[in-house]
Amino acid sequence: MIDLLFAGVALVLLLAAGYWVRGRGGHRPTGTWAMAALLVSFACAFGSYVSVVENAVESVVPDGGRLLSNSFTLTAATSVLAFMLQLDQEPDEARRNIRRRVLFLGISVTAMTVLFTASQLNDDSPQLYALYVLIYVTYLSVTAKDFGTQTWKQAGHSRRKSQRVGLRITSVGCVFALLYAAYKVFGLVSIGLELDLLPHGVRCSTPISPVRCVFSVTAPAVAVLLVTVGLTLPAVVWPFSQFLRRRWESRSFAALAPLWKDITDTTPEVVLGPAGSQHVDDSDFHLHRRVIEINDGVLALRPHRSVRVQESAERAVAARGLTGTQEGDAIVEAAILRAAVHAKTTGSEPRTGSEPRTGSEPRTGSEPRTGNELRTGAAPAPSRTASRAGNLRAETEWLLLVAQAYTQHETTPTTDPLAPSGTDPRT
Structure with a gap:
């Protein structure tokens, strides 16, 4: 069942990405490629959790599926920032800030790869893994917080109902992302202090069993789905609303x-x-x-x-x-x-x-003298x-x-x- 969830989410994300990049009369909205990168990255992240893919990766690099998934997640987070920057800033300023974010992404993924490799070479050192998780959670939390705040604020200024609803759905998705980040921080504290509160090697059989899977599996899946639906909703609703508008106009014209x-x-x-x-x-x-x-x-x-x-x-x-x-x-x-x-x-x-006058009623000198006048x-x-x-x-x-x-x-x-x-x- 869990494989079906991951595969289904990945498929939905890839379909959404295809919708965003398809041609629209020679014009593509601002942030199209950033949105496509976001959706494809999340699709790859969830696809890496499918047992077939995960086993294939780990047959080459033990626990390599985790590094692969986390790297794709950070790439998606960077794409979210790039999308937001293209909407809020002038093109030149947005390009400079996006290049800076991409540089930070490269540094973060490189550091995570180094720490992951060092941990593997040191018998899964909990301290090295804690540093790995710290980089991942920090990058993800800052992005989710900034993006959630921005989308909620912009929802109040949007004129189209579909945009307002979509942005608010996205904001709720960011809340689930922060819930997932909080779970990772809790795990980080457990690893750093060697409390062993989150046992390793326990796989999730369903999205809610064991209970920790609610935070480690369900929360990120719901976050990605809500962000995807929220950002894609205006683009999907727009052509449908235009169809309804044109149909109403045609019927009104005939009526x-x-x-x-x-x-x-x-x-x-x-x-x-x-x-x-x-x-x-x-x-x-x-x-x-x-x-x-x-x-x-x-x-x-x-x-x-x-x-x-x-x-x-x-x-x-x-x-x-x-x-x-x-x-x-x-x-x-x-x-x-x-x-x-x-x-x-x-x-x-x-x-x-006025009622017609009878012959006994007085008349003014300016009125004509007809018999049944009004x-x-x-x-x-x-x-x-x-x-x-x-x-x-x-x-x-x-x-x-x-x-x-x-x-x-x-x-x-x-x-x-x-x-x-x-x-x-x-x-």
């Missing part, structure tokens, strides 16, 4: 077609010029155009917005218990637009919500218009509600209920 057609047929002057060839497959561009043309058409129809139709629609919405909701507001707006389109097409005028006016724009300004998604979602009500005829009649039949209300 707005009936409303857009009626408005632009009535006010053709709002239709923008033809799109260039570079925007043929740009769903965001086409949706943006459609939203702009609908809104421009709504503005052009403003003189034909009937207060009477608005009041009638509001009463219907109130009867359904939708007053004050976006759905109710959309039904009212759809009724007004349908009536405005009809009024614009037939040449009629909108009417206010003051003319236009219904106001829908509420929350200002809050949607500049927000394509919010404006599209609002227009989708209006378009749904418009096509389902959840509105009042298109004609003004007080307009005289067969006559032009403007006369």
Whole structure:
């Protein structure tokens, strides 16, 4: 089972590395090669724990699997630092610091190799092995602490949700790495003081048995998996989120077609010029155009917005218990637009919500003296218009509600209920 865990982790890491280095239209994100080195190094480290690989290495160099695994782990730690430096610093400064870190890595691995060899030649000297572990744990702990702090801090400034979640997962992975480092320090103290608290030669049969395997096997495995998932999550989620965005844009574009057609047929002057060839497959561009043309058409129809139709629609919405909701507001707006389109097409005028006067009511000298008269006016724009300004998604979602009500005829009649039949209300 433990071999399956190590082999599985190594395979996942190699797949993640392949995803990072694959071509992306000729462009690779900053830190791509550092991330690939990190993932491959961790994959090699865990691969070296698989029994077949470990036995093959140790048949040549006794206990050589430990040195190999630790060296790959430090290489991965250096790659983490290189990735962080490329994101936080200017290119020239980052290259200088990365070269310095690589130099430290070479010194550390060389020192570990010397101490490992000397320990082998001196009958597994506990003091020499303690120095070996000290170098390894110090390098790993400093890296995990710095990287964990940095990722947690950057998570608070990230605008994309996938980045915030990924960075926080990475930070949790660093905590598990520090837990593993603490276990190694405990072992270091045990070796240095010859307390023999951690017996040698005891292999882990499962990730939790014996108990020390929780710290020596499970903790580093979980740390690597969390760091890998956290750093890879934004890169994996991004294309999926883009696919969902484009699908929503295409569906929204189609859903707005009936409303857009009626408005632009009535006010053709709002239709923008033809799109260039570079925007043929740009769903965001086409949706943006459609939203702009609908809104421009709504503005052009403003003189034909009937207060009477608005009041009638509001009463219907109130009867359904939708007053004050976006759905109710959309039904009212759809009724007004349908009536405005009809009024614009037939040449009629909108009417206010005032009741017709009887012959006994006084009139002012400025008002015309017709028998069944009403003051003319236009219904106001829908509420929350200002809050949607500049927000394509919010404006599209609002227009989708209006378009749904418009096509389902959840509105009042298109004609003004007080307009005289067969006559032009403007006369």
